[in-house]
Amino acid sequence: MSRRKACVIGWPIAHSRSPLIHRYWLKRLAVDGDYTAVAVEPERIAKFFIQFADSGFIGGNVTVPHKEAAFRAVDEADEVAAVLGAVNTLWLQDGRLLGSNTDVHGFLANLDGAVPGWSAEVGAAMVLGAGGAARAVIWSLLQRGFDPVVVVNRTLAKAEQLARNFGPGVRASGWDEVGTMLPLSRVLVNTTSLGMRGQPSLPLDLRRVRDDMIVNDLVYVPLETGLLERARDCGLSAVDGLGMLLHQAVPGFEKWFGQRPEVSDELRSLIVADLARDA
Numbered sequence: 001m002s003r004r005k006a007c008v009i010g011w012p013i014a015h016s017r018s019p020l021i022h023r024y025w026l027k028r029l030a031v032d033g034d035y036t037a038v039a040v041e042p043e044r045i046a047k048f049f050i051q052f053a054d055s056g057f058i059g060g061n062v063t064v065p066h067k068e069a070a071f072r073a074v075d076e077a078d079e080v081a082a083v084l085g086a087v088n089t090l091w092l093q094d095g096r097l098l099g100s101n102t103d104v105h106g107f108l109a110n111l112d113g114a115v116p117g118w119s120a121e122v123g124a125a126m127v128l129g130a131g132g133a134a135r136a137v138i139w140s141l142l143q144r145g146f147d148p149v150v151v152v153n154r155t156l157a158k159a160e161q162l163a164r165n166f167g168p169g170v171r172a173s174g175w176d177e178v179g180t181m182l183p184l185s186r187v188l189v190n191t192t193s194l195g196m197r198g199q200p201s202l203p204l205d206l207r208r209v210r211d212d213m214i215v216n217d218l219v220y221v222p223l224e225t226g227l228l229e230r231a232r233d234c235g236l237s238a239v240d241g242l243g244m245l246l247h248q249a250v251p252g253f254e255k256w257f258g259q260r261p262e263v264s265d266e267l268r269s270l271i272v273a274d275l276a277r278d279a
């Protein structure tokens, strides 16, 4: 069999840590394969997917801003990709291009690992932001039985659109209502860019929340955001966003290269060191 090659497709793509993650696994598992980054401008993306079967790649990841274009391009999307309207993992099967979205797996596996049993007792959940990442988080929380899932967004219309799409389990809310809704929440997830290096911080008062609240920030640059720091100061479970990035990569690797890789401490340290180089 010829050397299997997969890739990550985005624009821009230089920041992507996916090659580092997958090359680590290729080496660790002694798989004869390769994984590269491919920059594709938005104007070229539709044609790129049409020609994917002839590209020499057996599959790949898709990142910003091409996940929706990938969903439109695949011959078949699985259920989760269809719900999210976005594909982040592609593979070829009998000449057909298939797609999935592994962000839901990544989000849930990260929390399952970091706070075992976190969803055994459900209740209300709060999601900050209403972009693509929020969609995956909302769907994950609904799957685990959280009700209601309150979506808070600066642009309220986008949160309302998500509430309409996902149905009665999801409620839209403006930032002005956070103070009343947050004390009821068992889980809080930040999917906005607030708190990211170079962005404004996230102004949230965590003093009047449930003492068993779990706080998950999807931001991972910096790894320890102001939100997580405050959560830890209040004695809450605080989970950073790097684990989701690592776990979402697992199903793709398994599909392309035939072995299920492990999200180890060693891999995490490798990525943390690489992120620190950019600091």
Ligand code: ATR
Binding pocket: 128, 129, 130, 131, 132, 133, 134, 153, 154, 155, 156, 158, 191, 192, 193, 194, 200
């Ligand atoms: P992703 O696909 O990663 O979720 P996105 O679609 O760009 O990224 O979504 C970013 C989210 O962060 C949005 O919910 C955005 O709010 P708007 O819909 O109002 O734009 C939110 N966000 C970004 N900057 C923000 C800020 N300064 N204050 C509040 N919310 C912000």
